[in-house]
Amino acid sequence: xxxxxxxxNVYWFQSEIFAQVTAGAITGTQxxxxxxxxxxxxxxxQMRQYIEETLGMPVRYVINTHYHADHTWGNxxxxxxxxxxxxxxxxxxxxxxxxxxxxxxxNNSAFSKSKIVxxxxxxxxxxxxxxxxxxxxxxxxxxxxxxxxxxVLVEEDRVLFAxxxxxxxxxxxxxxxxxLSETIKQIGKMGLxxxxxxxxxxxxxxxxxxxxxxNLTYLVNIRKAVKSASRKRDPEEALSMVDxxxxxxxxxxxxxxxxxxxxxxxxxxxxxxxxxxxxxxxVDDNEIRPTAx
Numbered sequence: 001x002x003x004x005x006x007x008x009n010v011y012w013f014q015s016e017i018f019a020q021v022t023a024g025a026i027t028g029t030q031x032x033x034x035x036x037x038x039x040x041x042x043x044x045x046q047m048r049q050y051i052e053e054t055l056g057m058p059v060r061y062v063i064n065t066h067y068h069a070d071h072t073w074g075n076x077x078x079x080x081x082x083x084x085x086x087x088x089x090x091x092x093x094x095x096x097x098x099x100x101x102x103x104x105x106x107n108n109s110a111f112s113k114s115k116i117v118x119x120x121x122x123x124x125x126x127x128x129x130x131x132x133x134x135x136x137x138x139x140x141x142x143x144x145x146x147x148x149x150x151x152v153l154v155e156e157d158r159v160l161f162a163x164x165x166x167x168x169x170x171x172x173x174x175x176x177x178x179x180l181s182e183t184i185k186q187i188g189k190m191g192l193x194x195x196x197x198x199x200x201x202x203x204x205x206x207x208x209x210x211x212x213x214x215n216l217t218y219l220v221n222i223r224k225a226v227k228s229a230s231r232k233r234d235p236e237e238a239l240s241m242v243d244x245x246x247x248x249x250x251x252x253x254x255x256x257x258x259x260x261x262x263x264x265x266x267x268x269x270x271x272x273x274x275x276x277x278x279x280x281x282x283v284d285d286n287e288i289r290p291t292a293x
Contacts, residue, residue, distance in 0.1 A: 001043045003050060004202070007157040009133060011055070012196055013047045015039050019254045020199045021070045024161045025051050026154060028133025031060035034081070035152050035161045036198070037074025041114055044074030061130065063139065064119060065163025065198065066149045067092035068174075069100065075117035084128065085119035086141065088148035093118055142187070144180025145171060145198075157193060164198035168253040169244075170215050171261050173268040181219050188212035199254050214248060221247035226269045239266050 002014045011025045018039035025047070026033045032051050037044045051057055059078045064085040065071055072093060075083050097116045105111050128139040136155040142165035143149045152161040164171065165183050172180045187195065188208065195203040195211070203211050225247060229238035244251050244262040251259040
């Protein structure tokens with residue numbers, strides 16, 4: 001696990017084991033808030049030890065930016081903490097995380113002591129505010145990567161913990177490409193000092209505009225590539241030729257997972273286009289046409 005001080009009382013943690021997943025902590029005078037947990041139990045426990053022993057703060061709140069396992073399965077290692085999230089995060093964890101962890105425990109002993117702790121306090125729209133010492137944390141909805149996505153703005157420092165709404169490689173298989181594009185645009189307009197991505201390194205102020213443009217360009221290129229492939233005789237073969245570099249990103253992102261996630265993006269948008277085409281044909285077939293007399 002890596003860790004770094006982002007600004008006064010604001011800390012960043014990154015997994016060295018899985019996909020460069022990140023988490024954060026903001027400390028006050030008596031307690032701390034954790035934003036997300038790390039993918040592996042041992043790393044989450046290392047993060048907790050650093051916060052409690054090195055920083056000297058017990059964790060009172062844990063914020064989940066979305067329901068995916070690499071950001072939430074460590075909730076259980078902060079006993080007594082109140083977990084905050086979007087209401088769809090709680091719903092998804094209840095429906096998907098509980099059975100998924102049962103299967104994972106059978107195949108990976110590292111998760112033998114893990115259990116699912118659902119969010120205790122949730123919201124569905126607008127914002128939620130939490131005061132931590134001198135810091136004002138604003139929780140806001142940022143969907144697109146998934147429907148339940150939220151980000152956390154440290155208002156005084158203009159530091160945004162964006163969760164997976166902002167990543168080195170945008171990923172929308174569990175969300176919506178159009179909504180994610182709008183979310184990225186809005187993040188780019190927030191006047192931030194830093195973006196803490198859900199995976200990967202911290203984006204500094206001078207890098208934000210470029211990162212936003214690159215992510216939006218990638219999503220545009222995905223749309224173009226899929227629509228072009230759809231016009232070919234063998235669309236799936238044509239899609240197999242669309243590598244990540246041709247869409248403006250690198251396969252080395254996220255510990256080498258870049259190309260795999262890119263493939264999932266292509267498939268997801270291709271299937272969406274097929275569904276939309278099928279719906280359009282169904283509408284045409286069901287149109288009421290005048291009958292000849």
